[in-house]
Amino acid sequence: MTASPRIERLRQRMAETGTDLVAIGPSSHMVYLTGVDPHGDERPVMLLVSQTYAGFLMPALNLDAARKNSDLPMIPWSDSDGPDAALAQVLEAAGIDRTAPSVVLDETMRADFALLLLDALPGARRRFTGDTVSFLRARKDEDEYRRLRASQLLNDKAMQAGFAALKPGVTERDVASVIRSVYLENGARPQFDLVCFGENGAFPHHHTGDTVLKAGDAVLLDIGGRLGGYPSDMTRVAHLGEPSAEFAKVHAIVNTAVEAALAAVRPGAKASAVDDAARGVIAQAGYGEFFLHRTGHGLGLDIHEPPYITATSDTVLEEGMVFSIEPGIYLAGRFGIRLEEVVIVRSDGPEILSELPRDTVIV
Template identity: 60%
Template sequence: MTARLTRLRDRMAETGTDLLALGPGAHMQWLLGFHPHADERPCLLLVGPKGAAFLMPKLNADSAAEFTSLPMHRWSDDEGPSAALAASLAAVGGEGARSVALDETMRLDFGLLLLDQLPGAARTFCDDTVGRLRMSKDAEEWATLKAEAAIADAALKTAWAEMRPGMTESQVADIIKASFAASGAKALFTIIGAGRNGAFPHHATGETVLREGDAVVMDVGGTKSGMSSDITRMAVVGQAPEGYAEVHAVVEAAVQAAMAAARPGVKAHVVDDAARGVITAAGYGDYFLHRTGHGLGVEIHEPPYLTSVSETVLEEGAVFSIEPGIYLPDRFGIRLEEIVYLTKDGPQILSSLPRDVRVVGR
């Protein structure tokens, strides 16, 4: 915690940020290793030139104090938060802040409460401070993400061994959830898209029955140790549908092109351009419906985002997905997703599963 807070204050100095305010959520979780109970009562972590302190509802203060020694300026329901907020600002040296970075995920009323006390302050968000620091994972974070990926790999293997024609998408998802649980983890999402449902990138897993000849998109992720996993692989039930092999080969080539483009110092859109170029050249450009990737860490989706317009420069230590896809309406969809750790020599894949289609149900 102390090291990350020091890094954050150094980054604030570099960016000319006088005051930073975080609400309970992923930024605070990354910075402190916990976040207090989140409800409608204003709760803020303020970081300024004199240090850090909490604006804290009394109702939650004692439980939060079990996890942090940072000072808390407490307020009760009958008092309201205004006086405690003024004291918090004074404690961290933020009363005269001219540049304030707000947690982009905090409640709007929390942010407005703070800005009302700082008339004239310029407002930014945390993408260039906490967000920038979160993009570069340290060795401990990398090891945790690698372990999370192994749990997701095992869940897919378990599902493949049990999948049969006649099962529903939900039944397959239940197998995956049970595998996560058996590893002491929690499944965060289980997208199972059978047949034509695979053409919906974020299909809502339901009661569609798996049938012979279905291609099945399997996008799953979970968490055990405070970080996330995310992986997409393909299965076919018995015989693959007509045209499947050609489309799978194009998506695989797009993955490889994106991998080759991903290097420290490269802008994120270059990786997206590489994957999209392969798919467009093969005639499927209109069927690649989303960005090539997103960062992964405390959250499943976090910076950097690999889009066609992103100017974010990828740095060594970044962790992100490479997941091009082709979605053919009323036929099938194919997405292949790797989570990679960017080293000085290029991306290192966290999963140990091959990207070949897995034949199930035999």
């Protein structure tokens, strides 16, 4: 059986990193490698990949559904028998020397699944997927780029619909409902909608609620949907009536921070340099203590995945990496401003996936 291109790339990476076995639970890692997205419960299910084998430990009741998405071998186990014998069979098929194998574990796998495997490999040297599966996922191929771009362009429409719904008397939930309808009407699934009126914008992860929009309020919208299996993410701001001089000043500072971060994005640069560029602008303007989070996060099958754009990240940026740039300033009791772009690293710098300006929308 010929392995998929992604399995083959994983094997190349395993050889480069001295990895004998990669064990993946029901997760986006499994979807990325095989297209299989099994029901996740307490029954152990794993994809095991070695240099000579790729196959599944699979609960019998999920077997037929899983086979619709993959022709990789699947060794089933039943509730009456338990998974131990089936796991031993998979490990034997994978040709794993059980004395001291180098094993990569899916960091999102249930702890009892991981311990089941490690108990079967008592001498295993184990680590997580950072230099194998996650390493590969951080570098998007052309199909992934197209899907991310299409999802982001739909997000532009959803954001514009959210702005159009702003008027005195509407609630945050009302606007969120309008945004969600745009995703659904265009074949996408809503993922999140942070609709923040007034002082709620100063909470970076505000939960959309029943706050009513009134004259003079600032508005922050952080929204995303999932189209073609891939998510979008974007933050923009609006104002009901002309904004104050301070709001305009803070918006300009945050936008300059975005531009500085964009200028720092290039192959070979460290992720920390992008964070430093954005953070430096805000700190120099006197608002450093009000920038409360990292500058960005990767996007792919997951809304948050590597690379992470933080002050401590040594990740070296490469072509094909996709991540957000989203500095913010949050003034408690007043307003918050965050401006977010999603970019892909190209040979000559970043390509922004959205086409929506970052200007404040005046309602």
